[in-house]
Amino acid sequence: MSLSFLLLAVAALCALSFYFGRQRAVALSGGRHSNLHSLPVHYGAYTAAWCGLPALALLLIWYMFQGSVIEALIISDLPQEIVGDSGRLSLALNSISQIAAGGGEHLTVSPEIVDAGRRLANLQTIANAALVVVMLSVALAGLVLSYRRIEADMRARNNVERISRAIMIVCSAIAILSTVGIVFSLMFETLHFFSKINPLDFLFGLEWSPQTAIRADQVASEGAFGMIPLFVGTLLITLIAMCVAVPVGLFSAIYMGEYAAPKFRAVAKPALEILAGVPTVVYGFFAALTVAPFLRDNGAILGLDVSSESALAAGLVMGIMIIPFVSSLSDDVMSQVPKSLRDGSYALGATKSETIRQVIFPAALPGIVGAVLLAVSRAIGETMIVVMAAGLAANMTVNPLQAVTTVTVQIVTLLVGDQEFDSAKTLSAFALGLVLFLVTLGLNVFALKVVQKYREKYD
Amino acid sequence: MTDMASLMEDRAAAKVISDNLRKPVDWDSPKIARNIKKRYAAERRFKSYGLVAIGLALLALCTLALSIGSKGYSAFYQTYVQLEVTFDPAVIDPEGTGDPDVIGRANFDGLIKQALRDRFPDVTSRSDRRNLYGIVSGGASYDLRERVLENPNLIGQTRTIWLISGDDFDMLNKGYIDPTVDEGDRRLNDKEITWYNDLVAAGAVEKQFHTRFFTSGDSREPELAGIWGAAVGSFYTLIVTLALSFPIGVLAAIYLEEFAPKNRFTQIVEVNINNLAAVPSIVFGLLGLEVYLNVMHLPRSAPVVGGLTLALMTLPTIIIASRAAIKAVPPSIRQAALGLGASPVQTVTHHVLPLAMPGILTGTIIGMAQALGETAPLLMIGMVAFIVDIPGGALDPATVLPVQIYLWADSPERAFVEKTSAAIMVLLAFLVLMNGLAVYLRKKFERKW
Numbered sequence: 017m018s019l020s021f022l023l024l025a026v027a028a029l030c031a032l033s034f035y036f037g038r039q040r041a042v043a044l045s046g047g048r049h050s051n052l053h054s055l056p057v058h059y060g061a062y063t064a065a066w067c068g069l070p071a072l073a074l075l076l077i078w079y080m081f082q083g084s085v086i087e088a089l090i091i092s093d094l095p096q097e098i099v100g101d102s103g104r105l106s107l108a109l110n111s112i113s114q115i116a117a118g119g120g121e122h123l124t125v126s127p128e129i130v131d132a133g134r135r136l137a138n139l140q141t142i143a144n145a146a147l148v149v150v151m152l153s154v155a156l157a158g159l160v161l162s163y164r165r166i167e168a169d170m171r172a173r174n175n176v177e178r179i180s181r182a183i184m185i186v187c188s189a190i191a192i193l194s195t196v197g198i199v200f201s202l203m204f205e206t207l208h209f210f211s212k213i214n215p216l217d218f219l220f221g222l223e224w225s226p227q228t229a230i231r232a233d234q235v236a237s238e239g240a241f242g243m244i245p246l247f248v249g250t251l252l253i254t255l256i257a258m259c260v261a262v263p264v265g266l267f268s269a270i271y272m273g274e275y276a277a278p279k280f281r282a283v284a285k286p287a288l289e290i291l292a293g294v295p296t297v298v299y300g301f302f303a304a305l306t307v308a309p310f311l312r313d314n315g316a317i318l319g320l321d322v323s324s325e326s327a328l329a330a331g332l333v334m335g336i337m338i339i340p341f342v343s344s345l346s347d348d349v350m351s352q353v354p355k356s357l358r359d360g361s362y363a364l365g366a367t368k369s370e371t372i373r374q375v376i377f378p379a380a381l382p383g384i385v386g387a388v389l390l391a392v393s394r395a396i397g398e399t400m401i402v403v404m405a406a407g408l409a410a411n412m413t414v415n416p417l418q419a420v421t422t423v424t425v426q427i428v429t430l431l432v433g434d435q436e437f438d439s440a441k442t443l444s445a446f447a448l449g450l451v452l453f454l455v456t457l458g459l460n461v462f463a464l465k466v467v468q469k470y471r472e473k474y475d
Numbered sequence: 476m477t478d479m480a481s482l483m484e485d486r487a488a489a490k491v492i493s494d495n496l497r498k499p500v501d502w503d504s505p506k507i508a509r510n511i512k513k514r515y516a517a518e519r520r521f522k523s524y525g526l527v528a529i530g531l532a533l534l535a536l537c538t539l540a541l542s543i544g545s546k547g548y549s550a551f552y553q554t555y556v557q558l559e560v561t562f563d564p565a566v567i568d569p570e571g572t573g574d575p576d577v578i579g580r581a582n583f584d585g586l587i588k589q590a591l592r593d594r595f596p597d598v599t600s601r602s603d604r605r606n607l608y609g610i611v612s613g614g615a616s617y618d619l620r621e622r623v624l625e626n627p628n629l630i631g632q633t634r635t636i637w638l639i640s641g642d643d644f645d646m647l648n649k650g651y652i653d654p655t656v657d658e659g660d661r662r663l664n665d666k667e668i669t670w671y672n673d674l675v676a677a678g679a680v681e682k683q684f685h686t687r688f689f690t691s692g693d694s695r696e697p698e699l700a701g702i703w704g705a706a707v708g709s710f711y712t713l714i715v716t717l718a719l720s721f722p723i724g725v726l727a728a729i730y731l732e733e734f735a736p737k738n739r740f741t742q743i744v745e746v747n748i749n750n751l752a753a754v755p756s757i758v759f760g761l762l763g764l765e766v767y768l769n770v771m772h773l774p775r776s777a778p779v780v781g782g783l784t785l786a787l788m789t790l791p792t793i794i795i796a797s798r799a800a801i802k803a804v805p806p807s808i809r810q811a812a813l814g815l816g817a818s819p820v821q822t823v824t825h826h827v828l829p830l831a832m833p834g835i836l837t838g839t840i841i842g843m844a845q846a847l848g849e850t851a852p853l854l855m856i857g858m859v860a861f862i863v864d865i866p867g868g869a870l871d872p873a874t875v876l877p878v879q880i881y882l883w884a885d886s887p888e889r890a891f892v893e894k895t896s897a898a899i900m901v902l903l904a905f906l907v908l909m910n911g912l913a914v915y916l917r918k919k920f921e922r923k924w
C-alpha cells in the first residue's frame with residue numbers, strides 16, 4: 017500500500033498546489049488578467065511542477081539504491097565465514113529475506129541469521145517510513161517555495177514551458193538510456209563470465225554442455241561453453257523458417273499488390289495480418305502439440321526417423337509467423353517502384369508477370385533483401401517457439417529432422433529457475449544474450465541501410 | 476583503318492536491322508501464336524503461385540485456429556459426479572458447537588471418501604480404494620465445506636450432490652481416454668472404467684459449465700486450475716506498462732516531431748528507437764533481470780518488474796506510431812495557432828495533440844496488445860513461478876496469461892492440454908478485442924485533411 021499511497025498523496029499535493037498557485041495569481045491580478053504576465057493556469061502549473069517533480073525524482077533515486085544499501089548493511093553485520101563464501105552468502109540472504117517477510121519458521125538457521133532477518137525487516141520499515149517523510153517534505157517544500165515566488169510579473173508560462181521541454185528531452189533520452197542499459201548490463205555479466213571461461217573457447221568452441229558438475233571429481237566438471245553448436249542450430253531453424261516465409265510472403269505480396277481485386281484484398285490482407293498478431297507462445301504450443309507430432313507420425317510412415325523436437329517443426333511454424341512480416345515489408349518496397357517503369361514495360365507489350373519478374377522485382381531487389389534480413393534477425397531472436405518446440409541438447413547437425421537447440425532456448429533454460437550469479441552457467445546466458453544482441457543489431461543496421469538507400473534511389 | 480573497319484561493321488549491322496524492319500512481323504504466324512500462348516500460360520502460372528501462397532498462409536491460420544479450438548473447447552465444460560453424501564455430525568462438528576472454525580477444519584475429504592465407499596461397497600482392497608477416490612477431485616472437499624458453512628442445517632442430513640470429478644475421469648468422459656485400448660496403455664484401469672460406466676448408467680455423470688476455470692488461480696490439479704490469477708497478473712502488468720510507456724512515448728514523440736533541433740542528440744535518439752524496435756524481446760528480459768532485480772532489488776516475479784520491462788519494449792512502438800500521427804496533422808493548423816499568438820507548447824497541447832490523439836491511441840493499443848502476448852522477457856524476471864493466489868497488487872508475485880499458457884503446455888497431464896488451448900482462446904479473445912478497438916478508433920476518427 018505504501019507506494020500507491022505515496023503516489024496518491026503526492027498527486028493530491030500537486031493538485032492542491034495547482035489550485036493554490038492559480039488562486040494566488042488571480043488574487044495578485046486584482047481581477048484583471050492583463051496585470052499578469054501569464055495565464056493563471058500557468059502559475060498553477062508552475063507550483064504543481066515544483067511540488068511534484070522533485071519528489072518523483074527523489075522517489076526514483078531512492079528506489080534505485082534502497083535495495084543495495086540495505087543489503088550492504090545486512091552483509092556488513094554477518095559473520096566473516098558466511099560473507100567469504102558466495103554460495104553460503106546467497107543462501108543466507110535468501111533465508112534472511114524470508115524471515116524478514118514474516119515467514120521462514122521452518123528454516124533451521126543460526127541465530128545470527130534470524131537476528132539479521134529481524135534487522136532487515138526493521139530496516140525496511142525504517143526505509144519506507146523515511147521515504148514517506150522525506151518525499152512528502154520535499155513536495156511540501158517545493159509547494160511553499162514556488163508559491164512564495166509567485167508574483168504578477170513572474171514569467172510563469174516561460175518557466176513551465178522550459179520545464180516541460182526538459183521533461184520531453186528526458187523522455188526521448190530514455191531510448192538511449194535503455195540501449196546503454198542493455199549494453200552495460202550484458203557487458204558487465206559477460207566480462208564476469210569471461211573471467212571464468214576463455215572468450216576464445218566460448219566463441220569458437222564446438223561443444224556446449226553448461227551443466228557444471230556438483231562434485232569436482234565428476235566428468236565434465238568444467239562444463240563446456242562453446243557457442244558454435246547453438247549458432248548452427250539457430251541458423252538451421254532460421255533457414256527453414258526463411259524457406260517458408262520468403263516465397264510465401266513474397267508471392268502473397270505480389271498477388272495482393274498486383275492481381276487481387278479490391279474485395280479480395282480487403283479480406284485477405286487483414287487475415288494475413290492476424291498471423292502477425294498471434295502471440296509467439298501460441299505458435300510454440302501449435303508447433304509442439306500439432307506440427308511436431310504430425311511430422312513425426314508422417315515421417316514414420318515414410319520410414320524417416322523424425323525427432324519429436326525436430327528443427328523442422330519449429331522452423332516451419334516460425335516461418336508461418338514471419339510470413340506477414342516479409343509480405344508487408346516487400347509489399348511496401350514493391351509499391352515504391354515508380355509507375356513509369358511499370359508503364360514502360362507494359363508499353364513494350366510485356367505481360368503483367370513479365371513486368372513483375374523482369375522490371376519490378378529487379379528494381380525492388382535491394383529493398384526485398386533488406387526486408388528478408390530484417391526477417392532473419394527476427395527469426396534469430398525469436399524465443400517462445402523454439403523454447404517449446406525445439407530441443408535442449410546441443411547437437412551439431414544440419415539435419416532438419418533432428419533436434420537442435422538455439423541461443424534463445426539456452427538463455428531461457430539457463431535463467432529460469434535458480435540463478436547463481438557467480439557460476440559460469442548462469443553468466444553464460446548473458447554472454448549469449450550479448451552475442452544475440454550484437455548479431456541482431458548488426459543485421460538490423462545493415463538491413464535498414466539497404467532499405468534506406470533503395471528508398472532514396474526512387475524518392 | 477580501324478575507324479574504317481568499325482564503320483563498315485556498323486553499316487552492316489544497320490542494314491540487317493533495316494532489313495528486319497522492312498520485313499513486317501507476321502503476328503498470325505503459328506510461331507508467334509505459340510509464343511503468345513506460352514507467355515499467357517506463364518502469366519496464369521505466375522498468378523496462381525500468388526494465390527497458392529495466400530492460400531497456404533490462410534491454411535496455416537485456419538489450421539492453427541482449428542487445432543486450438545478443437546483441443547480447447549472442452550475445457551469450458553467439466554465433468555461432475557453425483558454422489559449421496561451424508562453430512563455426518565460426528566465428522567463435521569462432533570460437539571455440536573456450530574462454530575464455523577470447527578466446521579471449517581472438519582475432514583470433508585473423509586465424507587466424500589465415505590460416500591464413494593457407500594456407492595461402491597464391493598471395492599475393498601487398498602489400491603482399488605485409492606483409485607476409487609480418484610473419481611472425485613481433491614478440490615471437491617472445499618466445495619463441500621463452503622456448502623456447509625453457508626448452510627449449517629445440512630449437518631446430519633444426506634443429500635445427493637454434484638461433485639467435481641478428478642481429471643482422469645473428466646478426460647474419460649470427454650472421450651480423450653479410449654477405453655478400448657490395452658489396459659496398460661491408458662491412465663485408467665478396467666475397474667475404474669467399470670465404475671465410470673456404472674455411474675453413467677445411473678445418470679450420475681454430467682458435464683457442467685466450468686466457471687472455476689474463469690475464477691480460480693493456478694493449481695497442480697487440472698480440474699481446479701483457472702486463469703483468473705494469470706489474468707489479474709496480466710492486468711497489473713499492463714497497467715504498469717501503460718502508465719510508463721504511454722506518457723514517456725508520447726512526450727518523446729512530441730519532442731522529436733515538434734521541438735527537436737536537427738542535431739547529434741536527436742539523430743542518436745532516432746537511431747536508438749529504430750534499433751530498440753528490433754531488439755529481440757528476450758534481451759529486454761536480460762536487461763530487466765540485471766537492472767531491476769540485481770541492481771535495484773525490486774521484488775522477483777512482481778508485475779511491477781514485468782511492467783517496467785515491457786514498457787521499455789513497447790516504447791518504440793508507441794513513439795513510432797505517435798510520431799506518424801503527429802506528422803499527419805497539417806502544418807496549417809500549427810501556423811494558425813502560432814499566428815493567433817499561442818506559444819509553441821500551447822500550439823501542441825491545444826491543437827496538434829488533440830488532433831493526433833486517435834492515431835496515438837491506436838498505436839498505444841497495438842503496443843499494449845503486443846505486451847499482453849509477450850512471454851520471453853517475463854520468463855527472465857521470474858514470472859514463471861507456480862502461484863496459486865490471486866495477486867492483490869503490483870508488488871505481489873504473479874504470473875501472466877501467456878506465461879500461464881507456457882507453464883500449462885509444459886505440464887504432463889493430458890487434461891492440461893485442453894486447459895492450455897482454452898487459455899489461448901481467452902488470450903486471443905482479449906487480443907482480438909484490443910485490435911478491434913484500435914481498428915474502430917482508426918475508422919471512426921480517421922481524417923482526410
